[in-house]
């Protein structure tokens with residue numbers, strides 16, 4: 001089964017070159033709350049060459065206290081599709097809510113939970129970190145996900 005997704009208006013669509021839905025995690029940091037206009041960002045880490053995009057993208061870049069980040073959005077409806085970051089070279093961070101099968105996503109980890117909205121209950125036993133985990137700890141959590 002092909003894993004596909006796209007933006008709200010339909011101008012941008014993509015195919016993910018993996019056999020299964022990529023493992024997804026929630027980031028509760030303030031940047032994700034602001035850029036998503038919601039309570040958290042729902043992300044999937046993929047190798048940079050695993051996403052085949054059709055349609056015109058626009059860019060948003062920022063640097064600051066956090067690692068430099070380069071976001072790609074639909075040039076028409078401005079749905080955020082993915083970003084790359086200096087914190088994860090060679091990888092991209094897909095906005096998992098743009099997957100056509102987003103209903104099947106279960107976050108396997110939560111990061112930046114010190115910024116979590118206080119009303120939000122996290123599933124018990126799901127790995128979580130107050131801020132960003134070390135790449136090693138995070139890779140372990142992604143690999144240990146239930147099938």
Ligand SMILES: [Zn+2]
Pocket residue numbers: 007008009010011012074075076077078079
């Ligand atoms: Zn669009």
Ligand SMILES: [Zn+2]
Pocket residue numbers: 027028029030031032033041112
């Ligand atoms: Zn975040």
